[in-house]
Amino acid sequence: QKKIAEMYRNSATVPGFRKGKAPVSVILNRFNKEINKEAQDNVIKNAFMRAVEDNNLNPITFADIDGIKIPEGKGNVTFRARFQVIPDFELKLDGIKTSYKPRKVSTSDVKKVISDLQGKYTTLRPASRPSKTNDNIEFDYTIFDKNNSKIDVVHGMTVECKDEKDKNSLYSLLKGVQPGEDIKGEIVYPGEFPVIELHGKPVTILLKVKEVKEKVIPQIDDNFAKTFGLNSLKDLKETIYKQLLGENELRAKNLGQDQLIDKLFHNNDFEVPEALIDYYLRKQ
Numbered sequence: 087q088k089k090i091a092e093m094y095r096n097s098a099t100v101p102g103f104r105k106g107k108a109p110v111s112v113i114l115n116r117f118n119k120e121i122n123k124e125a126q127d128n129v130i131k132n133a134f135m136r137a138v139e140d141n142n143l144n145p146i147t148f149a150d151i152d153g154i155k156i157p158e159g160k161g162n163v164t165f166r167a168r169f170q171v172i173p174d175f176e177l178k179l180d181g182i183k184t185s186y187k188p189r190k191v192s193t194s195d196v197k198k199v200i201s202d203l204q205g206k207y208t209t210l211r212p213a214s215r216p217s218k219t220n221d222n223i224e225f226d227y228t229i230f231d232k233n234n235s236k237i238d239v240v241h242g243m244t245v246e247c248k249d250e251k252d253k254n255s256l257y258s259l260l261k262g263v264q265p266g267e268d269i270k271g272e273i274v275y276p277g278e279f280p281v282i283e284l285h286g287k288p289v290t291i292l293l294k295v296k297e298v299k300e301k302v303i304p305q306i307d308d309n310f311a312k313t314f315g316l317n318s319l320k321d322l323k324e325t326i327y328k329q330l331l332g333e334n335e336l337r338a339k340n341l342g343q344d345q346l347i348d349k350l351f352h353n354n355d356f357e358v359p360e361a362l363i364d365y366y367l368r369k370q
Contacts, residue, residue: 090121090128126156129163137167144172147361170361178353186342188334191327199326204304207313213300216262219249223260224297229275230290237289238281242296245278259293269293 091113100108100116114121134149146169153166210222217223222244229238250257254274263269270292275284304310311322 090124091117126154126163130154130165133163133165134167145169146172146359146365170359172362173356173359175354175356177350179350182346182349182353184342184346184349186338186345188331188338191330191334195330196323196326199330200306200322203314204306204310207304207310209302210299211302213298215300216264217247217260217295217298219247219261220301221247222299222301223247223263223295224299225260226294226296228292229281229284230292232290234290238279238284240280254288256291259291263293263295263298265295265297267293267295269295 091110095108095110095113096106098108098113098117099105100112103112130151134151137143138145149167149169151165151167153164155164157163213221223246224242224244226241227239227243228236231237245256245260247260248257252258252274254272256273256276259269259271259273270290272288273291275281275287275289277285279285304313306319308318311317311319314322314325316322316325
């Protein structure tokens with residue numbers, strides 16, 4: 087109680103005394119009920135923790151404390167604590183085996199990563215020639231119905247010109263165009279355009295070409311490797327190889343662990359307390 091009273095004295099306001107200067111006896115008298123309650127709670131908490139530790143218990147719920155008995159003089163405080171614990175069980179490990187072999191890293195795997203990096207670091211620049219496949223073309227367009235009425239107008243549309251042989255395709259109109267050109271033609275309304283009810287239907291389109299940009303694809307050489315802080319293309323390939331190998335090993339290890347857990351669950355059937363399920367659900 088004295089230690090708790092000291093804590094109260096440092097923070098409590100007592101008439102006639104400066105904060106922290108009131109005698110402990112005054113604090114004990116003024117806050118007797120609160121100090122006794124806190125002292126009791128501390129005794130019960132410490133006793134409960136010792137009992138849990140001495141009996142090797144693993145509580146999964148807060149304890150419901152009742153039946154508290156506090157002796158007048160010296161003696162032991164007694165109480166009853168009810169709580170759920172993780173059940174004891176013995177895992178059946180006989181015959182459980184698992185193995186994992188990481189997939190080998192091939193030359194094509196490394197080339198695929200380098201190709202992806204090449205695409206990521208590809209840039210665009212205005213083209214000083216008519217458009218061709220793989221160029222990016224920005225344009226405005228107007229769609230007309232069979233009565234020559236406007237039914238769709240969009241500004242600033244950008245698409246990548248594809249190698250499309252269908253003469254009714256939008257891309258057939260976009261090949262060989264230059265900024266400033268106006269082009270009108272019959273096409274099948276593309277699926278990437280916004281008016282859903284027109285998708286796949288024949289329409290008349292007027293294109294106003296605003297810009298043609300060509301791709302600037304970086305060369306795969308030592309200079310490209312230096313983009314990533316490496317000295318040579320060989321270093322880049324080795325770095326990618328090691329990274330892929332590490333990823334494959336981790337993936338295989340995780341797969342092996344999943345297989346082991348599945349086998350453990352299959353070989354060990356035991357009831358899980360509801361409180362434990364609730365505990366893990368709350369953590370999600």
